[in-house]
Amino acid sequence: MPRTILVADDDPHIRQLLVFALAKAGLETIEAADGEEALQIAETQAPDLIVLDINMPRMDGLEVCRRLRAEGGLPILFLSSRDDEIDRIIGIELGADDYVTKPFSPREVVARVMAVLRRTAAHAPDVDRAGTAIRHGRLSLDPESWEASWAGIAVPLTVTEFGILRTLATMPSKVFSRDALIDRLRGPGFALTDRTIDSHVRNLRAKFGQAGAQDLIETRAGIGYRIGACSEG
Template sequence: MATETVLLVDDEKEILQLLSIYFGNEGYRLLTASDGEQALETLGRENVDLVVLDVMMPILDGIQTCIKIRERYNMPVIMLSAKGQDMDKITGLSIGADDYVAKPFNPLEVLARAKSQLRRYNRLGAKKATGAHEIAADELTVDTASHRVTVEGTEIHLTPREFAILEMLARNPGQVFSTEQIYAKVWNEPFMESANTVMVHVRKIREKIERDPKKPQYIQTVWGVGYKFIPTD
């Protein structure tokens, strides 16, 4: 049985009750909130492993809530929305969400995606040390045990998928990874013309860790092939 804590955030009581039944049956410890402000208050006092977050909510909507979550926390965030357009999905992913499920949804799908995110979160070192857990290059340090990234001593907040991409590249300096390889490894699903998704995440990482994102030192593009990590001297 699961032992992780999941925070469910939605202003529709029926959805909270439905998801609570399915997650509860799997043994997850559940917390609920009906708006973004309540969610942030809960995160401030509880240790949460995953957030399921509705987009359309009163007081503070899911987009703004996700932005504020990413200012402080690294746990996976799954967005729920009645909007099924690709642009809405891209918006959610670009602000730090790790997955997106459109309403109406099958609760078993939400549960399966949550399990996948939690497995990846734990496996990539968010909570477990894996031996030699620190990767250093110039002023950049990636600690896979604490899921912590620092640049010149300042902590940089990455989403779980951003961290996964950075760790994958940093563990293999000089090796070129195609967008297909990155997507298959980090998203743990077959590549389905998702090059733009990988590009968005790489751009976000560069904006956070590079001195000049337009002239990246750490994550370099190999045109027509993919990306590689170059440890600077």
């Protein structure tokens, strides 16, 4: 069944380019010309991923992302004309799964979209073929529904956040380097960086901290990350 991509950009030329490129890749598309329309479509038509421009009228892409992240983990790929590292990190910390700056190659956007969709669809069976929940102390992850909780409290995660946490939780004694996490999530050659991995880990700690988790992920200096004790006590 074809995946559906919501393309949200106030520039009709950019929407046309992306819709054409995504259609050639076998994907269905929906278009939105401003932030409010994008949010409404995302909430009512349940696309599989949203390509989201940051600078849009009525509601900018950052606010659309904030509102979507408050409700769930719809994959988001940001588009922006601002090639600035601060904007890039803000985008990741809000919960974006990837980030492309303008001008861009439509083929590059399609490649990144397909990478996120592959991770969403195919990564879970590799981790938990039986489809059962992964539990580690108070932490519970359901690979089939992509839901996470701490001591029974639901914690909404992005696709990338869920992938990082699941990778760590399934091998609790292993310390993963940032490069190892990047390879697990995207495969070699994709545009995740050490800094974006660190941003996602900060997000995970903050989200689970609100649910009462104080030891979710441990940092091993000079090496990487591993799952924390997640103890019951």
